[in-house]
Ligand SMILES: [Zn+2]
């Protein structure tokens with residue numbers, strides 16, 4: 001894994017579990033869940049960027065992605081994993097934008 005990928009993964013897990021966040025409990029400890037791209041093989045570029053932060057329960061527990069399976073999980077939380085991925089990327093962009101503003105004020 002490349003260095004920038006590791007940094008990205010730590011940023012994602014720093015967001016906290018995305019499902020807990022949507023349920024109104026932001027900032028819970030999160031593991032990294034890798035989304036399996038449809039039709040993508042091994043070694044596909046950017047595959048490390050298709051990740052979601054999920055807490056142990058929402059990842060592997062009875063109400064979690066691997067406990068229920070993707071379809072049941074998406075039905076229960078009324079969102080698809082692609083939409084969750086989009087939300088994670090938006091949250092990361094918001095963080096980056098606020099850093100960008102800080103940098104400009106020192107320019
Ligand atoms: Zn959670």
Ligand SMILES: [Zn+2]
Nearest residue numbers: 032033034059
């Ligand atoms: Zn997983």
